Structures are given as structure tokens and as C-alpha cells.
Amino acid sequence: MSNLFRDTLIRTSAAILLVLLAVPSxxxxxxxxKPPSEPAIARPDPTADPGVRKLSRREQKDRIANLxxxxxxxxxxxxxxxxxxxxxxxxxxxxxxxxxVYIEDFWARRDPDPRTAYNEFREKYAENLExxxxxxxxxxxxxxxxxxxxxxxxxxxxxxCDLLVxxxxxxxxxxxxxxxxxxxxxxxxxxxxDFRLWQPRGLGSEDLADLISQDEMSRHQFxxxxxxxxxxxxxxxxxxxxxxxxxxxxxxPIEFRCPRDGxxxxxxxxxxxxxxxxxxxxxxxxxxxTEDVNRILRTSVLTNPDAPVLEAxxxxxxxxxxxxxxxxxxxxxxxxxELTPIDVDGARFYNIDVTGEVLKDDKLxxxxxxxxxxxxxxxxxxxxxxIERFLRPADYKSRIKITDVNSxxxxxxxxxxxxxxxxxxxxxxxxxxxxxxxxxALQEDVERSDTRLRIVPLSTDLLTGLQHIETILxxxxxxxxxxxxxxxxxxxxxxxxxLDLDLGRVxxxxxxxxxxxxxxxxxxxxxxIIVNQGADPFRVRIVSPRIAPKISxxxxxxxxxxxxxxxxxxxxxxxxxxxxxxSLFEPPWVxxxxxxxxxxxxxxxxxxxxxxxxxxxxxxxxxxxxxEFLQEVDVHLVELPTTVLSGNRLVNDLQQEAFKVFDxxxxxxxxKFDHVDNMPxxxxxxxxxxxxxxxxxLEAQKAGALFFKSILKPGDKAFVTAxxxxxxxxQKWTPNLADLSAGxxxxxxEDNTALYDAIVYSLYNFQGIKGQKALIVISxxxxxxxxxxxxxxxEYSRRTAVPIYGIGIGIRTSDMxxxxxxxxxxxxxxxxxxxxxxxxxxxxxxxxxQRELRSQYVLGxxxxxxxxxxxxxxxxxxxAGGRARTIKGYYP
Numbered sequence: 001m002s003n004l005f006r007d008t009l010i011r012t013s014a015a016i017l018l019v020l021l022a023v024p025s026x027x028x029x030x031x032x033x034k035p036p037s038e039p040a041i042a043r044p045d046p047t048a049d050p051g052v053r054k055l056s057r058r059e060q061k062d063r064i065a066n067l068x069x070x071x072x073x074x075x076x077x078x079x080x081x082x083x084x085x086x087x088x089x090x091x092x093x094x095x096x097x098x099x100x101v102y103i104e105d106f107w108a109r110r111d112p113d114p115r116t117a118y119n120e121f122r123e124k125y126a127e128n129l130e131x132x133x134x135x136x137x138x139x140x141x142x143x144x145x146x147x148x149x150x151x152x153x154x155x156x157x158x159x160x161c162d163l164l165v166x167x168x169x170x171x172x173x174x175x176x177x178x179x180x181x182x183x184x185x186x187x188x189x190x191x192x193x194d195f196r197l198w199q200p201r202g203l204g205s206e207d208l209a210d211l212i213s214q215d216e217m218s219r220h221q222f223x224x225x226x227x228x229x230x231x232x233x234x235x236x237x238x239x240x241x242x243x244x245x246x247x248x249x250x251x252x253p254i255e256f257r258c259p260r261d262g263x264x265x266x267x268x269x270x271x272x273x274x275x276x277x278x279x280x281x282x283x284x285x286x287x288x289x290t291e292d293v294n295r296i297l298r299t300s301v302l303t304n305p306d307a308p309v310l311e312a313x314x315x316x317x318x319x320x321x322x323x324x325x326x327x328x329x330x331x332x333x334x335x336x337x338e339l340t341p342i343d344v345d346g347a348r349f350y351n352i353d354v355t356g357e358v359l360k361d362d363k364l365x366x367x368x369x370x371x372x373x374x375x376x377x378x379x380x381x382x383x384x385x386x387i388e389r390f391l392r393p394a395d396y397k398s399r400i401k402i403t404d405v406n407s408x409x410x411x412x413x414x415x416x417x418x419x420x421x422x423x424x425x426x427x428x429x430x431x432x433x434x435x436x437x438x439x440x441a442l443q444e445d446v447e448r449s450d451t452r453l454r455i456v457p458l459s460t461d462l463l464t465g466l467q468h469i470e471t472i473l474x475x476x477x478x479x480x481x482x483x484x485x486x487x488x489x490x491x492x493x494x495x496x497x498x499l500d501l502d503l504g505r506v507x508x509x510x511x512x513x514x515x516x517x518x519x520x521x522x523x524x525x526x527x528x529i530i531v532n533q534g535a536d537p538f539r540v541r542i543v544s545p546r547i548a549p550k551i552s553x554x555x556x557x558x559x560x561x562x563x564x565x566x567x568x569x570x571x572x573x574x575x576x577x578x579x580x581x582x583s584l585f586e587p588p589w590v591x592x593x594x595x596x597x598x599x600x601x602x603x604x605x606x607x608x609x610x611x612x613x614x615x616x617x618x619x620x621x622x623x624x625x626x627x628e629f630l631q632e633v634d635v636h637l638v639e640l641p642t643t644v645l646s647g648n649r650l651v652n653d654l655q656q657e658a659f660k661v662f663d664x665x666x667x668x669x670x671x672k673f674d675h676v677d678n679m680p681x682x683x684x685x686x687x688x689x690x691x692x693x694x695x696x697x698l699e700a701q702k703a704g705a706l707f708f709k710s711i712l713k714p715g716d717k718a719f720v721t722a723x724x725x726x727x728x729x730x731q732k733w734t735p736n737l738a739d740l741s742a743g744x745x746x747x748x749x750e751d752n753t754a755l756y757d758a759i760v761y762s763l764y765n766f767q768g769i770k771g772q773k774a775l776i777v778i779s780x781x782x783x784x785x786x787x788x789x790x791x792x793x794x795e796y797s798r799r800t801a802v803p804i805y806g807i808g809i810g811i812r813t814s815d816m817x818x819x820x821x822x823x824x825x826x827x828x829x830x831x832x833x834x835x836x837x838x839x840x841x842x843x844x845x846x847x848x849x850q851r852e853l854r855s856q857y858v859l860g861x862x863x864x865x866x867x868x869x870x871x872x873x874x875x876x877x878x879x880a881g882g883r884a885r886t887i888k889g890y891y892p
Contacts, residue, residue, distance in 0.1 A: 052294050053304055055088055063091040071099055076139070077129055078106070080148040081285040085293045097357075097364040098300050105296050109288045128152060142197040143168070143186055146282050150175065153184070159265055161258035163231065165190055165213050169261075169268045177281055183268040184282065190214045198269075200276045208232055211269075232269060289784050291691055291752040295725075298750055299367045301357045301399040301412060310338055310409035312402050321422040325390040328419060330356075332385040332402055339383075340407035341376040342698075345705035347741040348376035351405035353748065354385060358417075359397040373746045393421045405748060451475025452544075453516040453525045462507040462764055463531050469512060470498040477516035477525065485511050485869065506788075506796045507532045507760065509767055515547055523549040533767050538563055540572065540608035540618045548624040552597040559589035561608050561618075564733060570611040577602050601625050637672060640859040641772065641803050641830055642886040643852055644879050651882045652855035659884070661861050662876040672860025676853060679771045680715040682733075683708075683853075686762040687747060688779035688809075689722040694749035696809060699839035700778060701744045707846040708740045711853070719765055720744055723758030724751035725785045729765065752785035756793035759825060763800040773802050774831070774853055778842070780809040782818040790821055794828055798872070801887050803831040805849050809839055830886040859886075867892040 055063070064072060075087070086106065093099045108114060110121040128151065132144040153170035160166060168186040175182040186195040187210060200207035208228050209217075231253050255262035272279060313333040320327045332354070341348040352372040358365045366389070374383055385402070396417040403410045456470040471480060480497040482490045490499050503510050515526040526547025533539070543558040545551060561569055572584040574591050582591045595602075602625055608618045640661065644651040656673040685704055687693075693700070708718055712735065720731040720743035731743025755777075762775050786793070797804060804825045811818055813835075823833040832852070834845045859877065867873065869892050877884040 052085075052088070052297060053092065053306065055091055060087070060091055068096070071096075074103060079140070080145045080283075081110075081125070082106075083285060083288070083290070083293065085290065089294055089297060092297065092302055093300065094302055095359075095362075097359055097362060098296075098302075101300075101364055102296055109292050110286065124151065137194045141194045142283075143195055146170070146184065146197065149285055150282060157261060157264055159258065159261040161254070161261065161265070163213060163216055163254060163257045164211050164265070166195075167211070167261075167265060167268075168195060169264055176286075177278065178275060182275075183264070183271050185265075185268040185272050187211055190217070197279070197282065198272055199279050200273050202276070208269075232266065289752065291784050294691065295751055299355060299369060301355055301401045303412060304410055308407060308409040310334065310402060310404055310411035312411045312413055314400065314413040314415055316398070316415060316417060318420055318422060322390050325392055326419050326422050328389045328391050328417060330387040330389070330398065330400065332387070332400065332413070333382045334385065334402060334411075336374075336376075336379045336381060336383050338409070339404050340409075342406045342701075342745050344701050344741040344745040345709055345737075347705075347738055347745065349742060349745045350374040350376055350379065350383065351746065351748070352383075352385065353403040353405055354387065355401045355403070356387065357399045358389065358391065359399070360394060365391075365396065371746070371748065373742065375742075391417070391419045393419050395419070451477060451516065451525050453477065453480070453514055453527050453547075454544075455512065455514050455527045455529050457529065458531055462761065463503055463510075464505055464507050466500045466502055467531075468498065468500050469514070470496070471514050471527070473497060473516065475516075475525070476518065478519045479517040479521075481515045481517065483511075483513040483515070486513075491517075503531070506792050506799065507764065508796070508799050509533055513547065523547070532764065538567075538608075538610060538618055539768070540606050540620050542604060542606050542620050542622045545604075545624065546622060548622070551624055552595045552599070554592050555595050556590065556592050557604060557606075559584075559591075559606055561587075561589055563610055567613065568611045570609040573607045573609075575605040575607070577605075595624070599625060637860045637862060638875070638890050638892075639672070639770075639801065640861075640875065640877060640886045641774070641801075642857045642859055642877050642879075642884050643830065643855065644857065644882040644884055646882045650852060650855040654857070654879065654882075658880045659857070659859060660878045661859055662878070663861065663863065664873050665876075666864075668861045668864075670859055671862055672858065674771075674858045676772045676856045676858070679858065680717070681711070681713070681853065682716070682766070682769045682771065682773040683711070683718040684721065684762050684765060684773075684775045685718070686721040686723060686727070686758045686775065686777045687744070688724075688753060688755070688758075688781070689747050689749050690724045690753040690781070690784075691750050692753075692780055693809075696780065696839035697747060697749045700809075700842060701747060703839065703842035703846060704744045705737075705741045706843060707850070708737055710846075711850045712737065719762075721758060721762045721765075722747050723754050723761075724749075726754055727758040727761040729761075733765070753779065753781050753783055754785040754787075755779055755783040755822075756786035756788045756790060758786075759793050759804070760788050760796045763796060763802055766800055766802050772853070772856060772858055774805060774849075775802050776805045776807065776849065777825070778807045778809065779822070780811065782815075782821070790824075794824060797825055797829050798887070798889060799891050801890055802829060803887070804829045805831045806833040807842065807845055808833065808835045809842075810837055811835055828888055830888075863890075863892040 064075065067075075075082070075090070090099065090102055090106075093102055107119055107122045111119045112121060125148065128147050131152070132139060132147050136144045136147075138144065150172070154173045155171040157169040157171070158167075159169060164187075166188040170184040170186070172178075172182045172184070174180050185198040187198050188195050189210070190213070198207070198211065208231070212228070212231060233252055252262070252266065254265055258265060311334070315331050317329040317331070318326050319329055334352070336350065339350045339352070341350055350373070352374070354370040354372070356368045356370075358367070368387070368389070370385075370387060372385055387400075396419060397414065398417050399412065399414050401410060401412045452472075452474045454472045456472065458467060458469075469482065473480075477497075479491055479493040481488055482492070482499055482501070484501055484503075489501065492499065497514070501512065509530060509532050511528060511530050513526060513528040515523050518524050526549075527544075528546045539562045541560045543560050545555065545557070548555075557574060559572060559574075561572055563569060569585070572589055573580055574582045574584070574593065576593060576595065581593050584591060593604075601623065603621050603623045605619065605621045610617075642659075644654060652675070656670060659670060659673070661668050661670055685707075687700055687704065689697070704720070712718060715735075717733050717735045718740055719729065719733050720740060721727055722730050730746050731740055734740060759775075759777060762777070766773055766775070783790075788796075806822050806826050808819065808822055811822070813819075819835070825831070826833040832849070834848070836842065836845060863873070872889055872891060874889045875887065877886050
């Protein structure tokens with residue numbers, strides 16, 4: 001099919017469709033010279049979300065006709081830049097409140113800098129819209145559409161030459177998809193009407209004839225291709241039988257007859273012929289993130305007439321208040337017999353999504369979403385779902401949609417809310433009294449005479465960039481020194497004793513210390529915190545004293561211990577040097593010890609052991625009575641997870657003597673050697689749960705459960721991360737297969753793809769994990785929503801040194817950029833990348849990964865003295881009789 005025929009077919013189909021909708025097409029408007037009254041239905045869209053209901057052509061027409069005029073005006077104005085998916089989404093909105101939110105979302109998707117209040121795209125589009133209305137005959141003419149999709153040209157030439165029909169040349173210095181110095185040619189047909197974009201179908205003369213004026217056609221006989229081509233070609237331009245126009249040394253008839261604009265006309269003609277294969281793309285709307293388009297559907301209460309009906313009862317109560325707001329308790333009751341469970345390796349769950357809207361004066365006041373996962377085993381006949389919102393006393397309308405994720409059944413419940421003013425209850429009065437007592441106790445603690453310094457704890461999230469560090473002080477402190485990773489960064493001699501610390505662009509474990517000094521500059525107290533430690537829940541920490549240069553006598557030791565859900569501390573042992581002073585078996589983890597006055601430099605050590613577990617004990621150490629602030633030298637053992645291949649065969653029977661390790665090209669001594677059979681395995685799976693994964697999610701869930709079931713052995717543990725617009729830990733570290741299956745069973749597919757954020761967040765969970773470990777990342781597309789860049793995520797991957805196994809589902813071979821970026825994570829960390837077409841192939845890939853993980857070696861060595869922690873050091877492993885694959889380097 002030729003380009004001209006295809007374009008003509010598209011235009012003809014659009015014109016017919018516009019007539020059905022009482023909207024004139026560009027060519028129809030040119031003939032009737034009437035302005036358009038309604039928006040056109042947008043072009044076919046290959047990016048449409050298969051999980052969103054697609055309205056038929058008749059449904060779209062009916063819904064447009066039923067809209068208020070301001071919404072029809074909106075559709076008419078944005079028709080040139082609106083994707084078909086966006087039109088479908090807008091027409092699915094059921095209330096004006098939802099449509100108003102959609103319009104703001106529509107412009108926000110196109111905002112080049114969402115961090116500012118000013119939306120440059122929206123303002124510029126409005127200017128171009130007014131220009132198109134004032135200057136061109138109708139809004140769907142070729143010039144109007146290109147002005148609105150491509151913006152105002154850098155130069156615009158109106159060429160009038162008696163040899164040619166009226167022409168316009170639009171010049172763009174830089175045009176997306178076309179490059180630099182692009183000229184677009186419009187011509188007015190000989191029969192009048194509006195200007196059209198010149199779209200040659202080839203290099204022949206047929207299209208050139210459209211540019212010759214009627215008078216010239218009447219005066220001369222252009223009855224062959226050579227005659228037509230001669231108008232545009234110089235006398236030294238070569239044979240008229242050539243494959244395209246050429247420029248010779250002489251002047252062409254156009255340059256001779258049109259001396260002012262002749263050269264520009266020829267440049268536009270030649271350039272357009274060169275771009276003829278993509279000239280129709282000028283009408284395409286600017287690109288937006290298509291995964292963002294239907295996000296509003298997931299926060300809107302919408303009816304799906306094709307969905308089975310799910311019945312639910314709703315009651316509202318007002319049990320209390322928070323400040324000036326009243327607590328609104330909404331309870332939904334749904335029968336478990338109406339729900340369909342999902343089965344993930346024998347574990348059955350009900351998955352329920354709740355979407356709610358609160359309207360005030362017919363405007364959207366707030367919206368919310370919740371997800372619920374109920375074990376099907378032992379479920380009650382009526383499952384209660386309680387939602388709590390806090391609203392100011394007033395009248396509202398509540399709309400709630402409840403969805404059975406596994407069957408698609410839906411129910412919408414609406415009710416009016418008359419939110420009252422709630423007075424303090426007796427219980428609240430009692431809580432206030434308790435709060436007053438707590439404040440007094442804290443005040444007494446602050447007013448104590450002993451000298452103490454505490455760093456206010458920071459968030460447990462991943463921290464990067466500038467972070468504000470504050471301290472709480474009691475006693476006689478004259479100055480505070482701040483340290484980051486053992487290096488002093490500031491001393492403050494006057495309150496407030498706080499500062500902003502730059503933790504770097506990539507999250508990594510950082511140690512922050514604050515040291516209180518007396519009038520002589522001697523250290524008298526201090527505190528220390530560690531950020532970005534990871535999410536392994538088994539940990540012990542000596543909270544106080546943290547920095548103790550001079551202590552003796554009775555010393556109160558405060559401890560903090562964390563354990564996984566369902567686990568308990570067997571004992572928490574407290575040592576002074578190597579002498580055990582106490583064993584604690586339950587909270588509070590506080591013990592007073594006696595420190596001899598003549599003890600000198602010593603250390604307090606805490607050791608926590610978990611009950612009924614093979615997990616190694618957790619420890620923490622604090623040095624005391626050091627004459628100066630003890631600078632700790634933390635020499636990390638560098639672990640290299642290594643796979644050995646002979647051809648394509650895994651080699652798993654080698655001894656330590658077969659390996660050589662090189663750090664920066666220099667051989668180093670192997671300080672640790674283990675085969676994975678002798679070590680616990682720590683695994684993470686990060687599953688893409690963006691909207692495009694919806695058809696593949698069930699297979700991915702089942703394959704993941706089967707993978708855990710086949711690979712995990714006693715002593716192993718795993719976690720599950722899901723990621724769409726943001727990553728979320730759906731199941732933290734656990735050795736329990738049922739918990740992992742439950743985490744997989746809770747996944748829903750929706751929203752964008754924050755791939756890089758998910759990799760960083762998942763690797764964060766490996767902080768503090770020793771031994772054999774690996775992260776498996778499953779995704780079907782490119783990153784569209786991450787806050788971390790590719791380079792930042794790669795740097796973080798290098799720092800954690802966890803092998804990454806990437807599994808790409810449905811990523812086309814031609815999509816080289818996506819494959820390249822996705823594959824870099826595996827190549828940098830010693831893992832592998834696999835590409836499959838369907839989620840059903842996951843089981844085969846999991847088998848390959850399992851064999852590799854059970855055939856790995858872990859080699860360990862210590863960096864050389866003086867190696868800088870900020871220095872990236874290349875590492876290489878050589879092995880006799882095979883090829884070693886491991887991480888490319890490390891940070892000391």
C-alpha cells in the first residue's frame with residue numbers, strides 16, 4: 001500500500017467518523033467553511049490498556065452528546081493532542097467532579113516540569129489555540145493541527161509566485177523525529193479551499209503537479225512527467241528520468257520566476273521528498289507516558305456494566321475525633337461465598353480492592369484506595385472491611401466501589417454522610433491525661449542533671465541527599481562535633497546543635513555521630529545512628545551509652561532488639577569486654593552494669609539469639625573510656641559470588657586452589673571460600689506489577705510460588721517486592737513458604753513502571769545480609785516512573801554486590817535500548833539476563849537460575865590498607881579449567 005493511498009484512507013475514514021459525530025473533518029470543513037462544533041474521536045491507539053473497558057464508537061458518540069458544553073469544548077480544543085486512550089478514559093468518567101480531576105491530570109501529564117506551579121505546555125497550547133482560531137479557517141485544518149501538535153514555527157514564509165499555487169513554508173530549527181532545519185510545505189489546491197500539507201507519495205511528478213498554478217496549467221501542456229519535473233529542476237540538474245529532483249549549477253524555472261522565495265520553495269520541496277515516509281507523523285500528538293493515562297480510573301468510582309454484581313452492606317459511624325476533624329468509620333460487609341479465591345501453590349486468598357470518593361457540594365473532596373487480602377481458610381461468612389476517614393463537620397456524599405480482584409465482580413455503594421461535631425469522650429479525656437503524664441516525664445528527663453546527647457532518629461526509608469540532623473541535649477555541653485562515616489564534618493559551638501548532611505545521591509549505609517564537648521574541648525557524651533541499614537528484621541543495637549569516653553560506676557545500658565514477625569528472642573546477653581554480665585529474656589531491654597573506675601579502655605557488647613532458629617546471632621559493640629574519640633577502622637570483607645562455566649556447563653566441584661582473585665589487577669589472598677551447598681541462601685524477587693503485566697500476573701504468581709517451593713531449603717529465606725509507580729515490600733524476609741505465597745497472591749497489576757526504584761529498594765533489603773544472595777527482577781518494559789536514574793541504580797547495585805537475574809517478558813528484540821539498560825544490572829553484578837515471550841515460560845527460567853545459584857562459590861578477600869571508600873575498584877576472578885562470572889568491582 002502506498003503512503004498516499006494509506007493517508008487518503010485514514011483521512012477518508014476519519015471524515016466518515018466525524019460526520020457520524022456531527023464533527024466536520026479537515027477536508028469537509030474546507031468545503032463547507034463551517035467551524036467544527038464537536039471534537040473528533042481520536043486515532044486508533046496501539047498502547048490501549050487491555051484491562052480498561054473500551055467504549056464502542058456508538059457509546060463514544062452518545063457520551064459526547066450527553067456532556068455539558070464546557071466538557072465538549074474541552075474535547076474539541078484538545079482533539080489534536082489527545083490520545084485515543086485518553087478520550088476513552090475521559091468518556092468513562094461518570095460525574096463532573098471526576099471530569100474536572102481528569103482535565104487537571106490531562107495537562108499534568110504534559111507538564112515539562114511538574115515541580116513548578118506553572119505548566120509551560122498548557123500555557124503555550126492556549127496561545128497556539130487562540131492563534132489557530134484567529135488565523136485559520138477551522139480548527140481541524142492541516143495548519144491548525146500542526147500548529148497545535150508541533151508548536152509555532154521559528155519562521156513562516158508566505159510564498160506567492162504566478163508559476164505556483166499559493167504556498168506556505170514553515171521552518172523549524174529543531175523538530176522531534178525530523179531533526180534540524182526542517183521545512184514543512186503547505187499548498188492551496190487549485191479549486192480553492194484551505195491549505196493542505198504537501199505529502200508526496202514518491203519521487204515522481206504526480207505530486208509536483210499539485211503545486212503548479214491553474215493559470216500555468218492552462219497556458220502550458222504538462223502532459224508528461226518530464227515537463228512537470230522541469231519546473232522544479234535546473235538546466236544542469238540531470239535527466240528528468242532520474243529517481244528524484246536534483247540541483248544543478250543553473251537556475252530552475254522556479255528560481256527564475258520566483259526570485260524572492262524560489263530557493264526556499266525548492267529547499268522545502270526537496271526536504272519534504274526526503275522525509276516523505278514520515279511526513280504524516282506531523283499530525284501525531286506529542287508523546288506522553290501512556291501508563292499514566294488510565295491512572296485516574298483506579299482512583300475513581302466508576303460503573304462497569306459488564307462486571308458481575310458484588311453485593312455489599314455499608315454502615316457509617318462517628319466514634320471520635322482527631323483535632324478539629326471527626327473520625328468517620330465506614331464498614332462494608334461482603335459475603336465470602338460471593339468471592340472467588342486465588343490459589344497460589346495451595347494457599348488460597350480473597351483479594352479485595354476498595355476505591356472511594358468523598359464529595360462536598362458536588363466537588364471531589366478526597367479520594368482513597370485500599371487493598372485487602374483475606375486467607376480463604378477459615379474465613380467468616382461475612383468479611384468486614386473497615387475504612388476510617390477524618391472529615392470536618394459538614395454534609396458529604398460517599399461513593400465506594402468494592403471489587404473482587406479475582407473474579408472482576410464489582411459493587412458500588414453510595415450514602416450521605418452528615419458528619420457531626422464530636423465532643424471529648426471519657427476515654428479521650430483519659431488518653432489526654434496519659435499524654436500529659438508522658439510530657440511531664442519527658443520534661444523531667446530533659447531537666448535531669450546528668451549530661452546526655454541524643455540524635456533524633458531519622459526515617460527508616462532510603463535516605464539520600466541533604467538530611468537535617470537534630471540533637472537533644474541535657475547537661476553542660478559547650479560544643480557538638482558532627483561526624484559522617486568517621487570523618488568530622490562540622491563543629492557547632494552555639495545552639496541549635498543541628499546541621500544538614502549530604503548523604504550522597506545513591507543510598508548506602510552511613511554512620512552519623514554527634515559528640516558533645518566540655519569547655520576544655522574534651523568529649524563528655526555522644527550518640528551515633530546508622531541509616532540505610534536494610535530491612536533484615538533481626539538486629540540488636542546498644543542505644544545508650546553510645547559514645548562514652550569517661551564513664552564508671554553504675555551505668556544504665558539501654559538496648560533495642562528487632563526480630564521477624566512470629567519469632568522471639570531466646571536471650572540477649574550483655575558483656576563488658578568478654579565477661580558476661582547479664583542475660584535478658586524479655587523486654588524492656590535495659591540493664592544497669594557496674595564499670596570499675598580503673599578499667600580503662602573497654603567495650604560493651606550485646607549479643608542477641610533468636611529462639612528456634614538457625615539464623616546466626618546478632619551483635620553490637622560500643623567502646624568506652626577511650627582517651628580520645630575512638631576512630632573505628634571498619635575493614636569489610638569483600639564477597640564475590642562467582643559462577644564457573646565450562647562452555648555452557650556449570651562447574652560446581654572446584655576447590656579453592658583453582659581460583660585466583662585480582663584487585664585492581666593485583667593478586668590478593670583469598671580469605672574466604674565457600675560453596676553454596678554449605679551456606680544459607682537469601683533471595684529476593686521483584687515483580688513488575690504495572691498495568692501492562694495484567695494478562696501475565698497470574699502465571700507470574702504461580703511460577704514465583706513454585707520457584708520458592710523448589711529452591712528454598714532449611715536455613716534459607718526470601719522476600720517479595722512488587723513495583724508499579726512505586727516499589728512496595730509485600731513480604732519481608734521470611735523462611736515461610738506460605739507467607740511468600742501470600743505475598744505473591746496479593747499482587748495487582750496497574751499503573752506505571754518504576755524499575756530503577758524497585759531495584760534500589762529491593763537491594764536495600766540485602767543490607768547486613770551475609771553469604772549467598774541473589775535478586776530476581778521480572779519486568780516487561782522500560783522504566784517510566786523512577787526517581788532514581790539508571791546510573792544511580794547501577795551504582796547502588798555495584799555497592800551492594802548482589803547478583804541480579806533479570807527476566808524480561810515480551811521485550812521485543814528490536815527494542816535494543818530497553819534490553820541494553822535492563823541487561824546492564826546483570827552484567828555489572830555477575831548475574832544473568834533472560835528474555836521470554838510469555839509468563840508461562842518463567843518456570844523454565846527459574847530452573848536455570850536455581851541450578852546456577854546452587855552451583856556458585858563465594859570468594860572473600862580484604863581490600864588493601866588505605867583503599868578509599870569512595871573509590872571504585874575493579875575486580876577479576878580467574879579459574880583453572882573454566883570461565884568465572886562475578887561482580888565487576890566494589891567500593892571498599
